Amino acid sequence: MRSFLLFLASLSPLTPLVLAWGAVGHETIATIAQIHLHDGAREAVKALLPGLGHLGPIASWPDRIRGLPQYRWSGELHYTSPLGDYPPSTCHFGDEGWKTEHDVLHAIANYTQRLADDHLDVEALKFLVHFVGDVHQPLHLTDRDRGGNSDNVIFEGRRMNLHSLWDGALITKAVREQHNYTQPLPAAQIEQSLRHTIYDPYIRLILWEGVRIWWRDALPSWFLCPKSASPIETQQRRNQIHLETPSSSSPPGIFALGVCPRTWAKETHQTTCARTFPPDYDSQHPIPRELNTKEYYGPIRESNIIEKLLAQGGLRLAATLNAIFADANIQATSSPVNLSWLEDVEAQV
DSSP states (O other), X not given: OHHHHHHHHHTSTTSOOOOOTTTTHHHHHHHHXXXXXXXXXXXXXXXXXXXXXXXXXXXXXXXXXXXXXXXXGGGGGGOOOBTXXXXXXXXXXXXXXXSOSSXXXXXXXXXXXXXXXXXXXXXXXXXXXXXXXXXTSGGGSOOGGGTTTTOEEEETTEEEEHHHIIIIIXXXXXXXXXXXXXXXXXXXXXXXXXXXXXXXXXXXXXXXXXXXXITGGGGGXXXXXXXXXOHHHHHHHHOOOOSSSOOOOSOOOTGXXXXXXXXXXHHHHHHIIIIXXXXXXXXXXXXXXXXXXXXXXXXXXXXXXXXXXXXXXXXXXXXXXXXXXXXXXXXXXXXXXXXXXXXXXXXXX
């Protein structure tokens, strides 16, 4: 309820932006995932989250607890810092190594394995839901100017930093300007997982136009892991990071589950490089300027890149949970995500 009220406040042009990707972006990703769970995964989520039975309410939990003394170790796990990366002029995602392995990529590997080993690990579920969302936020994937936190900008007349723009302002604007899809879709699978939030129409748009039309042909590629593992993913196979006290342990079987966080993040990093930092932004002598322009915001809006990232995050999270909780007898034959609603619509055409 608190996040919902904060979101309403953020819609006012006179109110400072108070929401992060966590409150709207993370819940959107989690809701898209919830919609696309197979029955086994859906029942597992209900068992893990009694009284909720839905991923949305837990999606922002890691942001809410990261400042608590017992969880301060988790702060670094929300992002990764590739060395030599300075978008848009120099874009390296792991080519020159990493600042630390205590990052979101290894966190996804760790919590995927933990949940696969113990289907009752609620904390692992909460972290996994959140971190899969984080690797689909472009400014969680670069160390330039602390992921844009040091870069002051203006958007729709409001002062904020570049990270906050991508964390919340772009989504807030999209939700505020979404006047269609206020009525239920002819797809019970979708509607049954919506939670009567102010961003329900936005989720309907992402699925009905995005997944059904814009990215329909690309969907199979979203779930592919490379046959030849990259160095970091090979390392993720060898070393499971125990995040409370980093150490090595048994190798996580994340590839067998179709979970490849570096591949997902590398794709997101293309947006980090191409769209996030204005080409002529001088970090040494920053002058805040309005970014709600046709030069900066125009390509973001026209490409539907925010919607695509949210869709990818949600569907990949669903695929991860489906793989973790799938019945061994059906895991090999079932599709990564439950797209029954889409198949039903296409069958009627």
